Amino acid sequence: MKALFACHALLPDGWHRDVLLEWDADGRFAAVSPDTTAPAGVEQAHYVLPGMVNLHSHSFQRALSGLTEIAGNGPDSFWTWRDLMYRFALHIAPEQMEAIAAQLFVECLRHGYTSICEFHYVHRAPDGALYPDVAETARRVIDGARHAGIGITMLPVLYGYAGFGDAPLRDEQRRFRSGPAEVLAIVEALEPLRGAMVEVGVAPHSLRAASLAQIRELLAALPPDRPVHIHIAEQEAEVRQCVDHTGRRPLRFLYDNLAVDERWCLVHATHVDDGELAALAASGAVAGLCPTTEANLGDGLFPLAPFLERGGRFGIGSDSHVSTSPVEELRWLEYGQRLAGQRRNVAAVRQDERRVGDVLWRAALAGGAQAAGRQVGALAPAHVADLLVLDEAHPNVAAPPELLNGFIFSGNDNLVKDVLAGGQWVVRGREHVAQPAIAARFSQTLADLRELRS
Incomplete structure (x- = not known):
């Protein structure tokens, strides 16, 4: 079992504090527990949204x-x-x-x-x-x-x-x-x-x-x-x-x-x-x-x-x-x-x-x-473990209940810091874990297509 402790998390019924999110090896949430205490050794995040x-x-x-x-x-x-x-x-x-x-x-x-x-x-x-x-x-x-x-x-x-x-x-x-x-x-x-x-x-x-x-x-x-x-x-x-x-x-x-x-x-x-x-x-x-x-x-x-x-x-x-x-x-x-x-x-x-x-x-x-047609879109048990961690240090990230208004309607910086998809961390510190290799292959593809069209 893997886990993340969120100081604030958007659950299906609204914002909750001190939420322990746990997911299994199949990449689904096994438990979502608000109003709890952070276990020792578990990673913590300030603001967490469903992907x-x-x-x-x-x-x-x-x-x-x-x-x-x-x-x-x-x-x-x-x-x-x-x-x-x-x-x-x-x-x-x-x-x-x-x-x-x-x-x-x-x-x-x-x-x-x-x-x-x-x-x-x-x-x-x-x-x-x-x-x-x-x-x-x-x-x-x-x-x-x-x-x-x-x-x-x-x-x-x-x-x-x-x-x-x-x-x-x-x-x-x-x-x-x-x-x-x-x-x-x-x-x-x-x-x-x-x-x-x-x-x-x-x-x-x-x-x-x-x-x-x-x-x-x-x-x-x-x-x-x-x-x-x-x-x-x-x-x-x-x-x-x-x-x-x-x-x-x-x-x-x-x-x-x-x-x-x-x-x-x-x-x-x-x-x-x-x-x-x-x-x-x-x-x-x-x-x-x-x-x-x-x-x-x-x-x-x-x-x-x-x-x-x-x-x-x-x-x-x-x-x-x-x-x-x-x-x-x-x-x-x-x-x-x-x-x-x-x-x-x-x-x-x-x-x-x-x-x-x-x-x-x-x-x-x-x-x-x-x-x-997939069980996604919610921080809830049995749903696919998808979530976003916002950058708590950015001035446009406000505490709930104003967080989503600020997220959507303030500035143009990307406020998403970390992304979990299917129980795997795919973005860390705004960088995708496979970004260099994927970007290089894409750049070569564009060059090949433009040469073909010229």
Whole structure:
């Protein structure tokens, strides 16, 4: 048994003092004991939080960060960015995917994410052929997670069409092509890897890229406890296309045709009307919000306050990885709402919780854990032993109950000092334990890819 004594720790029911956290060899909390005395020889920390879940990631896109911020000849949008991303994706080899993923996951861990959900759609070789191992690229990303020490939910993507009306895939989408049979083959191939640090679900890419028949076929063969993620209503053009082809808006079409429940994560859901928002909240599904990517791509703003007033659940993701900080995602989430509504403290919709930082962090923990399908997001027995130790010496770290407000809304320094993931210390003194080797491999990968593209 290993242990840490926290002077202050955020437990499921709030802040507690003098908490002894103990975890077993399987990397799960065996006991969490508040109001106790520090045993002799046990490491101590001042401020301890549960690690955050990153519920939406396309890990290979980390290599694109900073390379798409050049204006084109006409108005730039999500769709012009997507064309650049497609061209980039054609060149990446499986071993390069692993190197990029490992670097991304190191950065996520250093900033406070201890779990990630990988929405993985680059399944095929550059020529469009399947690899001999249908799960080749998914395994590579999982290997990147193992090297970094982060927990992962792998979500192989169903990607059959280029648009509504079963439009055939374009040539530059050839690496993404997958039907229900291929996705289920990947799920089956990854079954032996499932455990405390790895879960496997599925992800119909979107209503424009997967037909209802395909989604139904996939879900009918999937174990009923596995997570299901989908992109939806990210862009206004997507909403218009859905209305043109189905007569209904995306969320309404989804809810009218499929049994959406707590195992679903609806990623973005940016453009929703009141009825769709109510259906999303009532279903218990998680809204997967990615504010820094949504801002980078010019997507728009999710209507957070009315969703929370209806009891809706949300989590956060770094998506294209223009940021790898949960603090920045949550700050952007709140600040976007403030700018849109010209008011402050938007997320504090309940009278019994007025501290915005607490509302955001705790809601994102719960929603992220649900979307990941793993027992994470809480300092509690039987949960995976994930935690963050904040730098008690930093002036922006205040004692509870103001700690989370200061953590999220003060300055830009990274206040995460140490990180435990799956019962292993992966970050110490702000440095990842495998950072030099992983960073060197990533730098070489970037150099190789840029040479290939030049």
